[in-house]
Amino acid sequence: MQDLQTLRAFVTVAREGSVSRAAERLHLTQPAVSLKLKRLQEGLELTLFRRRPQGLDLTEDGQALLPAAEKALAAVAAFDQSARALHSTLRGRLKIGTIVDPEFIRLGAFLHRLVERAPQLETELSHGMSGSVLERVRRGELDVGFFLAPPDEGPGGNAAEVAHRELTHFHYHVIAPAGWGSRLAGADWMRLARLPWIVTPPDSVHHRLLHGVLDPLGLAPNGVAQVDQEACMLDLVRAGVGLSLARDALAMAERQERGLVVAEGIRLPCALCFIWRRDRGQEAVIAEALEVLERVWGSP
Numbered sequence: 001m002q003d004l005q006t007l008r009a010f011v012t013v014a015r016e017g018s019v020s021r022a023a024e025r026l027h028l029t030q031p032a033v034s035l036k037l038k039r040l041q042e043g044l045e046l047t048l049f050r051r052r053p054q055g056l057d058l059t060e061d062g063q064a065l066l067p068a069a070e071k072a073l074a075a076v077a078a079f080d081q082s083a084r085a086l087h088s089t090l091r092g093r094l095k096i097g098t099i100v101d102p103e104f105i106r107l108g109a110f111l112h113r114l115v116e117r118a119p120q121l122e123t124e125l126s127h128g129m130s131g132s133v134l135e136r137v138r139r140g141e142l143d144v145g146f147f148l149a150p151p152d153e154g155p156g157g158n159a160a161e162v163a164h165r166e167l168t169h170f171h172y173h174v175i176a177p178a179g180w181g182s183r184l185a186g187a188d189w190m191r192l193a194r195l196p197w198i199v200t201p202p203d204s205v206h207h208r209l210l211h212g213v214l215d216p217l218g219l220a221p222n223g224v225a226q227v228d229q230e231a232c233m234l235d236l237v238r239a240g241v242g243l244s245l246a247r248d249a250l251a252m253a254e255r256q257e258r259g260l261v262v263a264e265g266i267r268l269p270c271a272l273c274f275i276w277r278r279d280r281g282q283e284a285v286i287a288e289a290l291e292v293l294e295r296v297w298g299s300p
Contacts, residue, residue, distance in 0.1 A: 019037075131208075213268065
């Protein structure tokens with residue numbers, strides 16, 4: 001088995017056609033290169049070069065062995081590159097809190113980019129409501145998460161240790177069962193509050209947005225059912241149980257496809273945010289997630 005320095009000497013002399021030029025390329029002396037070639041030929045019991053006035057040419061045996069030598073050197077170089085890459089490859093696990101539906105938060109694109117950039121990084125997804133994701137990020141149970149809040153509000157003053165980045169702005173609409181158009185026509189919040197509502201737990205952004213409007217007016221929704229999943233809310237509205245809030249796209253799709261009623265002139269602004277603890281922002285896995293997030297979402 002030949003050592004790498006000998007193979008490099010053989011390949012370099014073959015390419016340069018000269019021991020002196022090969023020695024310069026390899027940063028060796030000419031006698032050292034000549035000795036390596038001599039030992040290689042003796043070990044193989046083959047003549048690999050013939051002398052010419054202009055330098056050295058490969059013999060037929062030398063030409064036959066050159067591709068194999070080049071392939072061996074390339075394989076070693078690829079091995080070294082892979083080994084070096086492992087030193088800079090991001091490893092570990094990123095625990096991500098998700099909310100609503102994957103398409104809305106662009107979860108697929110986010111994870112795809114993340115895996116491309118950091119193939120050794122494991123991801124663990126945990127689905128919940130905005131408020132529960134926030135609390136778990138605060139406690140360190142999740143590294144990062146998605147969160148919904150009114151624009152420019154983020155997690156709020158009670159969670160100053162949590163940083164956030166707004167990804168996009170949208171609106172929530174009041175939706176009602178099909179056939180309720182007359183009940184919603186011209187309705188203000190006082191009338192709407194008296195109608196039956198499908199309400200959500202305090203951890204839900206629906207709860208925070210709705211109470212953000214009603215509490216200052218001294219009103220409370222007439223809750224007839226409480227759910228914690230967006231799909232359940234929509235099912236109950238379709239079934240004629242009561243009112244609910246729905247995001248722009250959902251509200252418009254439900255109106256067009258199922259005939260649900262959307263209250264005119266009432267829109268509650270909201271922002272999709274990405275959150276993490278401020279004191280962990282420089283951790284490698286979180287910094288990588290933020291970099292990928294910027295590529296997927298850009299500026300809101």
